[in-house]
Amino acid sequence: MLDMTNDYAQNMAIFNRAGRQTVDELFAKHGITLEQIAKITVDLQQRFLPNISVEKVVPVINNMLNKDEVQDVIILGFTLDDLAERDLLPEPLLTKVRRDEGSFGIDELLVSGIYSLYGTISVTNFGYADRIKSGLIGEIDAKGKASFDVSTTFQDDIIGALATGACGYFAHNPQTLVE
Amino acid sequence: MLDMTNDYAQNMAIFNRAGRQTVDELFAKHGITLEQIAKITVDLQQRFLPNISVEKVVPVINNMLNKDEVQDVIILGFTLDDLAERDLLPEPLLTKVRRDEGSFGIDELLVSGIYSLYGTISVTNFGYADRIKSGLIGEIDAKGKASFDVSTTFQDDIIGALATGACGYFAHNPQTLVE
Amino acid sequence: MLDMTNDYAQNMAIFNRAGRQTVDELFAKHGITLEQIAKITVDLQQRFLPNISVEKVVPVINNMLNKDEVQDVIILGFTLDDLAERDLLPEPLLTKVRRDEGSFGIDELLVSGIYSLYGTISVTNFGYADRIKSGLIGEIDAKGKASFDVSTTFQDDIIGALATGACGYFAHNPQTLVE
Amino acid sequence: MLDMTNDYAQNMAIFNRAGRQTVDELFAKHGITLEQIAKITVDLQQRFLPNISVEKVVPVINNMLNKDEVQDVIILGFTLDDLAERDLLPEPLLTKVRRDEGSFGIDELLVSGIYSLYGTISVTNFGYADRIKSGLIGEIDAKGKASFDVSTTFQDDIIGALATGACGYFAHNPQTLVE
Numbered sequence: 137m138l139d140m141t142n143d144y145a146q147n148m149a150i151f152n153r154a155g156r157q158t159v160d161e162l163f164a165k166h167g168i169t170l171e172q173i174a175k176i177t178v179d180l181q182q183r184f185l186p187n188i189s190v191e192k193v194v195p196v197i198n199n200m201l202n203k204d205e206v207q208d209v210i211i212l213g214f215t216l217d218d219l220a221e222r223d224l225l226p227e228p229l230l231t232k233v234r235r236d237e238g239s240f241g242i243d244e245l246l247v248s249g250i251y252s253l254y255g256t257i258s259v260t261n262f263g264y265a266d267r268i269k270s271g272l273i274g275e276i277d278a279k280g281k282a283s284f285d286v287s288t289t290f291q292d293d294i295i296g297a298l299a300t301g302a303c304g305y306f307a308h309n310p311q312t313l314v315e
Numbered sequence: 316m317l318d319m320t321n322d323y324a325q326n327m328a329i330f331n332r333a334g335r336q337t338v339d340e341l342f343a344k345h346g347i348t349l350e351q352i353a354k355i356t357v358d359l360q361q362r363f364l365p366n367i368s369v370e371k372v373v374p375v376i377n378n379m380l381n382k383d384e385v386q387d388v389i390i391l392g393f394t395l396d397d398l399a400e401r402d403l404l405p406e407p408l409l410t411k412v413r414r415d416e417g418s419f420g421i422d423e424l425l426v427s428g429i430y431s432l433y434g435t436i437s438v439t440n441f442g443y444a445d446r447i448k449s450g451l452i453g454e455i456d457a458k459g460k461a462s463f464d465v466s467t468t469f470q471d472d473i474i475g476a477l478a479t480g481a482c483g484y485f486a487h488n489p490q491t492l493v494e
Numbered sequence: 495m496l497d498m499t500n501d502y503a504q505n506m507a508i509f510n511r512a513g514r515q516t517v518d519e520l521f522a523k524h525g526i527t528l529e530q531i532a533k534i535t536v537d538l539q540q541r542f543l544p545n546i547s548v549e550k551v552v553p554v555i556n557n558m559l560n561k562d563e564v565q566d567v568i569i570l571g572f573t574l575d576d577l578a579e580r581d582l583l584p585e586p587l588l589t590k591v592r593r594d595e596g597s598f599g600i601d602e603l604l605v606s607g608i609y610s611l612y613g614t615i616s617v618t619n620f621g622y623a624d625r626i627k628s629g630l631i632g633e634i635d636a637k638g639k640a641s642f643d644v645s646t647t648f649q650d651d652i653i654g655a656l657a658t659g660a661c662g663y664f665a666h667n668p669q670t671l672v673e
Numbered sequence: 674m675l676d677m678t679n680d681y682a683q684n685m686a687i688f689n690r691a692g693r694q695t696v697d698e699l700f701a702k703h704g705i706t707l708e709q710i711a712k713i714t715v716d717l718q719q720r721f722l723p724n725i726s727v728e729k730v731v732p733v734i735n736n737m738l739n740k741d742e743v744q745d746v747i748i749l750g751f752t753l754d755d756l757a758e759r760d761l762l763p764e765p766l767l768t769k770v771r772r773d774e775g776s777f778g779i780d781e782l783l784v785s786g787i788y789s790l791y792g793t794i795s796v797t798n799f800g801y802a803d804r805i806k807s808g809l810i811g812e813i814d815a816k817g818k819a820s821f822d823v824s825t826t827f828q829d830d831i832i833g834a835l836a837t838g839a840c841g842y843f844a845h846n847p848q849t850l851v852e
Contacts, residue, residue, distance in 0.1 A: 137760075138768040144543060145668035148776060154765040184417060185502060204666060205613045208779050211766050212753075223674075224761075228691040229748050231675040238363060239486045239685060241435035242745050245786045248438065249778070252610045255563045256420035259427065263442015307418045308562060310503035316581075317589040323722060324847035327597060333586040364681060383845060384792045387600050390587050391574075402495075403582075407512040408569050410496040418506060421566050424607045428599070431789045434742045487741060489682035542775060596721060597844045599793035606796065614778035617785065621800015665776045 148204070155207030162214045166291065170197045172272040176299035177306075179270055180261055185306055187313040196302045196312075200250070209249045209297075213290030220287040236280055236289040243290050247297035254304030261300035266293065273299075327383070334386030341393045345470065349376045351451040355478035356485075358449055359440055364485055366492040375481045375491075379429070388428045388476075392469030396459075399466040415459055415468040422469050426476035433483030440479035445472065452478075506562070513565030520572045524649065528555045530630040534657035535664075537628055538619055543664055545671040554660045554670075558608070567607045567655075571648030575638075578645040594638055594647040601648050605655035612662030619658035624651065631657075685741070692744030699751045703828065707734045709809040713836035714843075716807055717798055722843055724850040733839045733849075737787070746786045746834075750827030754817075757824040773817055773826040780827050784834035791841030798837035803830060810836075 138154060140147050163169070174193035181188050200206050219225050220233040232240040244266075251258035269277050273292045280288030306313060317333060319326050342348070353372035360367050379385050398404050399412040411419040423445075430437035448456050452471045459467030485492060496512060498505050521527070532551035539546050558564050577583050578591040590598040602624075609616035627635050631650045638646030664671060675691060677684050700706070711730035718725050737743050756762050757770040769777040781803075788795035806814050810829045817825030843850060 137771060138764055140768070140772070144775075145672050147774075148666075148668050151765040151769065151774075151776075158763050158765070204776065205778060208766065208769070208777065211763055212779060215763060215766065216749075219756075226695050226748055226752060227675055228688040228695070229745065229752065231677070232688065232745070234674060235677070237684075237688075238681075239436060239688075239741065240745065241438075241742060241786070242749060242783075244438050245435040245783065246779075248435070249614055249782045253613065255611065256424040256427070256607055257418060259420075259423050259438060260442045260445045263439045263444075264446035265442075266439045267443035308506075310506050314503050316592060317585055319589070319593070323596075324851050326595075327845075327847050330586040330590065330595075330597075337584050337586070383597060384599060387587065387590070387598065390584055391600060394584060394587065395570075398577075405516050405569055405573060406496055407509040407516070408566065408573065410498070411509065411566070413495060414498070416505075416509075417502075418509075418562065419566065420563060420607065421570060421604075424604065425600075428603045428793055432792065434790065435786055487685075489685050493682050597794060599796075602796050603793040606793070614782040614785070615776060617778075617781050617796060618800045618803045621797045621802075622804035623800075624797045625801035 152202065152204055152207070155204055155211065156202060159201050159207050159210050162210065166214075166276075168272070168276075168295070170194045170201075173197050173295055173298050174302070176265060176271045176273065176295070177302040180265060180300065181303050181306060185310060185313060188306060192313055193302055193306075196305050197298055200298060200301055203253070205253065206250050206298075206301075209246055210294055213243070213246055213294045217287040217290050220289070221285060233289045234284060234287055236277075236287075240289070243293040246290065247293045250294070250297035251301040251304060254301040255308055257307055258300045258304035261303045262296055265296045265300055270296075270299070331381065331383055331386070334383055334390065335381060338380050338386050338389050341389065345393075345455075347451070347455075347474065349373045349380075352376050352474055352477050353481070355444060355450045355452065355474070356481040359444060359479065360482050360485060364489060364492060367485060371492055372481055372485075375484050376477055379477060379480055382432070384432065385429050385477075385480075388425055389473055392422070392425055392473045396466040396469050399468070400464060412468045413463060413466055415456075415466075419468070422472040425469065426472045429473070429476035430480040430483060433480040434487055436486055437479045437483035440482045441475055444475045444479055449475075449478075510560065510562055510565070513562055513569065514560060517559050517565050517568050520568065524572075524634075526630070526634075526653065528552045528559075531555050531653055531656050532660070534623060534629045534631065534653070535660040538623060538658065539661050539664060543668060543671060546664060550671055551660055551664075554663050555656055558656060558659055561611070563611065564608050564656075564659075567604055568652055571601070571604055571652045575645040575648050578647070579643060591647045592642060592645055594635075594645075598647070601651040604648065605651045608652070608655035609659040609662060612659040613666055615665055616658045616662035619661045620654055623654045623658055628654075628657075689739065689741055689744070692741055692748065693739060696738050696744050696747050699747065703751075703813075705809070705813075705832065707731045707738075710734050710832055710835050711839070713802060713808045713810065713832070714839040717802060717837065718840050718843060722847060722850060725843060729850055730839055730843075733842050734835055737835060737838055740790070742790065743787050743835075743838075746783055747831055750780070750783055750831045754824040754827050757826070758822060770826045771821060771824055773814075773824075777826070780830040783827065784830045787831070787834035788838040788841060791838040792845055794844055795837045795841035798840045799833055802833045802837055807833075807836070 174190045276292040353369045356372045455471040532548045634650040711727045813829040
């Protein structure tokens with residue numbers, strides 16, 4: 137357990153630093169870069185916002201990773217994939233996560249906690265990117281499908297939610313692309 | 316105003332009959348059939364559920380239209396498109412609805428009240444169908460885009476939400492396709 | 495219709511200024527002040543965040559009103575109450591809005607577009623404030639209940655969503671109360 | 674892993690039986706009965722629906738527990754509380770779950786997957802019941818607060834979501850109380 141104080145604001149700062157550190161470790165371990173996520177955002181938004189670029193999206197993704205709501209979803213999702221790989225979930229949860237079962241909706245539900253922070257238009261982008269398996273989403277999904285020992289059921293949706301949350305951010309704050 | 320009683324259950328039955336009648340009138344007026352909506356469901360689910368057919372989906376759509384939560388969303392959505400066509404919404408709502416503005420998310424939010432009744436997996440299907448403008452969704456969207464005097468901003472999302480709600484229903488109740 | 499340009503960012507700025515102006519006019523017309531909304535936030539969060547005050551909450555509410563997702567929900571909600579008062583909604587929507595019917599959930603759905611921008615913990619505060627009719631929420635609700643000619647079905651939920659969105663903001667950003 | 678077939682409908686039946694069995698075991702282990710959950714529903718709805726009774730609510734809760742979306746949320750929630758008690762979650766997730774931290778919103782997000790199946794009006798009941806800690810919700814919450822070795826962070830929200838999902842069911846289907 138983390139060392140807590142009696143001060144709410146101090147505790148939140150402790151959570152936030154620990155959260156960002158765990159997220160950075162998880163991304164490093166799985167070889168995920170902010171540039172890869174930003175690339176999905178660019179691919180999705182380019183036809184609406186011609187000025188968008190990986191360089192402009194990376195700082196937005198970086199800010200998202202500093203939010204504790206976002207950190208919680210990412211850490212929980214990667215943890216669940218990891219527990220599934222180690223057979224540490226009860227049935228039928230284990231089989232559903234390992235198979236990335238089509239009727240299993242906890243992954244979609246959980247990551248809505250990321251993109252909903254950026255408005256309801258993100259729903260459409262998320263659903264679309266998830267289905268066409270845009271860029272890194274598809275690579276991660278393929279890793280999970282290639283071997284039953286690897287579970288990426290939550291990981292691909294997390295990447296998709298970060299990329300489409302950033303789409304929502306730019307759709308509502310397009311002036312940040314001009315400045 | 317409708318004639319109400321002092322009995323909650325009786326009032327709900329009155330609302331429900333009135334709601335279904337208004338929905339049927341709106342669909343008739345806009346030339347929308349349950350078969351067209353079911354066709355989208357079939358197109359989206361066919362590769363997962365080979366037994367699916369328009370004949371099997373139509374009764375599910377029909378049952379959806381009997382739910383008062385679904386009726387309320389449909390009636391409100393068509394009303395907003397109609398008010399927009401008659402210039403009866405305040406700005407900037409009027410311009411956003413008439414232009415089906417990309418940053419406007421009330422349509423996505425409103426219709427989540429339909430497909431969320433059928434589980435969180437519907438989010439992905441909805442987003443995908445909305446973006447590729449599957450079948451009738453695309454036809455309705457094109458009508459709205461063809462003329463500034465016609466607004467279909469909410470209509471296409473309503474059709475998409477009904478079709479993908481049915482996807483969620485069958486994904487969770489596949490035995491109804493076998494029986 | 496508003497005068498639009500060919501530039502997405504410029505159009506968003508036009509929408510945003512028009513949206514804020516309409517919100518300010520609606521609040522002025524209904525005698526709603528940011529201080530009254532902030533008072534609800536203070537009442538709900540005081541026991542968790544002793545430093546909170548109306549003065550510190552008002553700028554947060556003010557920022558919320560500059561977001562176009564928030565403006566759209568507010569303008570649509572007040573418009574629906576107004577249309578209901580003037581008998582301009584189809585049945586059974588008209589009767590449900592005028593009666594603030596318990597089974598009618600479009601108001602809750604619509605305002606989730608406000609507080610969801612500030613994380614999922616806002617759900618609990620919203621539900622609680624809505625049910626105990628905290629401060630201004632109760633005053634507005636009472637106005638609607640006092641006369642069938644006045645509809646405040648959406649208004650009280652909008653006020654509740656703004657107040658509890660601010661709760662979410664401070665729960666996730668408590669350092670802003672210290673600085 | 675469960676033994677799977679090549680048939681989607683058969684697999685869903687296998688998941689469903691396994692899911693219900695795990696839910697029943699978890700409830701038995703934690704001494705939770707359907708009657709206790711139904712009691713919360715009755716307390717919340719009594720003033721609107723005078724005919725409601727524990728006997729009439731129990732079968733509705735029972736049906737909810739047969740839905741695989743509901744089973745998945747319950748099993749995951751109890752699993753997370755259990756993993757927290759055994760120090761098997763990464764930081765800061767572990768500390769947040771163990772402390773039932775106020776800023777932690779994954780519990781609220783997860784259980785929205787239960788009550789959202791019964792319409793958007795359930796949001797208000799859920800938030801209210803969660804905050805006043807109605808009946809069993811309060812008992813479970815108190816267990817978690819009494820000892821740092823016991824985590825009930827997800828459990829109380831699950832019970833609240835089941836009870837308020839049933840509220841939504843009866844609000845939309847009041848005739849089932851008369852028949």
